[in-house]
Amino acid sequence: MMATVDPTTRQAAPAATATVVRLDRVAKTYRSGAVDVPAVKGISLQIPYHRFSVVIGASGSGKTTLLNIIGCIDSPGSGTVEVCEQKVGELGDEALSDFRARNIGFIFQTFSLVPVLSAYENVEYPLLLVKMPAAERRERTLAMLEAVGLTAHARRRPNELSGGQRQRVAIARALVKGPQVVLADEPTANLDSATGASIIELMRRVQEQSRTTFIFATHDPQLMSHADEIYSIRDGELIDHRHGGAR
């Protein structure tokens, strides 16, 4: 018997009108040799909860840097970042790690699964970080694998899965803990168009069920067509914010 709980449903979901990400004049400059390269130039934006939001822009426009800052894996040079109503600049490294473990899920372009763990173990891993009891962990993991259609492949290692299956595992891993925000950096870039479409379909379905906030950085027109909110970036600056066609 498959799990009876819906693992994609978060507890205590905030009101739809609240803001999950609030950036205020955020800037980030990288140093490349002797040259300072500004990646993000004073961006201010607010991303509401429960939306399928997309950050678009050309290569080098600062999309990934912006996503990294929102995901609390990079710190801004200036400005303030508030995620899930928490000013992340106030958190130390350990507290920030714990914050990510509880609130943020990542989906990477290259899937980035742990190669020595099976699909089941990869999905289970985030639940270990939040110290979930074993029985609940198992229930959620199996339910999540079922939700992404990989129950039959639970014991397989990443190298025994196709690209699409790996990305499904990555999606399951990002969602299994019921995070407030899922960040996905070019999630369909390494997939053929048919697989990419099915992955987008899956993410959209899961997002609607779980009402998790998805934030993508992408060039993919298919993905943009599903977006509720579209943020356009050029040369590190936010040049446009519009509501997407899917809304």
Add this chain to the structure above:
Amino acid sequence: MNMLLKIAFRNLLRNLRRSTMTGSAVAAGALAMLLFGGFASYIFAGLETNNVQRIGHLTVFRDGYFLLGAGNPAAYGIDHYQDVMTLIGHDPVLGPMINVMTPTQSLVGIAGNFSGEVEASKTFLGVGLIPSDRERMRQWDEFGASRNFVADTRMSDSEPARGLIGVGLARVLGLCAPLGLPGCPRLPAADASSAPAASAVHQDIADLAAHDLGGDRAGSKQMPEIDLLAATSGGAPNVVRLTVSGGEPQGVKELDENYVAMPLSLAQQLVYGRGEHKITGIELQLRRSEDLPAARARLAALFSQHHLNLDVRDFGELTPFYGQVVKMFSSIFLFIALVMGVIVLFAVVNTMTMNVMERTNEIGTIRAMGVRRSAIRSQFTIEGSLIGAIGATTGAVLALLVAALINHAGLTWIPPGNVNEVPLRLDVAGRPLLVIGAWFGLALVATVAALLPANRAAQLPVVDALRHV
């Protein structure tokens, strides 16, 4: 922790060849340390057994004898030694520890063979002992390092004038043929014109012996006799006749050419004449060597309590050679351990650095998921520890197997200071502390070696790690 262990173990399997090579270095280190350690332990046990069988664990002397007594042992005799032995033997702490307690008398003098066929004399270092006690001491074998015990009947409590001499002394005194000792050259004929003084000494001793002991040589027809001349404690010359029942090789040439063992009563007669018979030492052989410090402390307390002017020395002090051998082998062991430790250190650092480089992206991924820096550090440290633990375990098992093979191969050798061949053994199985120490030492080195790359992995900025290709 389970997940960390799982990931660590699977990563070792994932890079099986690399892990095997590094683990092999650890195993080789453990093998070398344990085999040499086992060999050294066996040598220590053999030397200790040899010494304890010969002179016991502890010897009680009169104060000053240890440093000054060699020149005039008779001047350092222990008065009323039977009372002292009773005091020690009846002590509730010492009594149960003691296996054999026996009095001895050391002496120096001149030994002469004036049988008529040969006239030769030589200074000697003698020891008076109780033959039955010595036989009991020879049976001590706490570590199983001795050859099978064979009773020596050449001296007996019932034969108060029968003793043994060193093979070298037998050679010098021309007793090889009568004693049936092989390999002795014939003594050259005495040249009276070239050595008149020596001839005069021979004559003096012979005259004294003839005066004190009579001209008849009443010993067994099969056994030669020698005359032993010494000064009594009062300073008067004294002579006794010893029936030599055999030659006993000593490990050191100087001792071999001077050694005389005789029953205690004969030694006391020679040294003390008609005066009070004393002894120079009380030898204590303990049942277990580990009791030595406690027994020594108790003896010191006992002597202090009874205001006895006595001193206690252990076999290590009386036979410095033992301590020198222990120090030498311990230094070699330490050197081997250091070399192996350095090899393991570099091998593990190299392997773990490669592992960190290969898995940089993975590190970034799990850090993004919320894994703390400390967990990353633990992850790679555990991998180093696992390599160390598996390698050290393999090395320990191999060492036990190799030691068992060698121990059953029937190999023999002559240890330093010995004259007889003894079985060659590697005492690995009987030294759990050595095995555990080497295991933990190498596992610790591997763990410490992994810390450096593990720390580097933990400090990686998440975004840099994610960008790593």
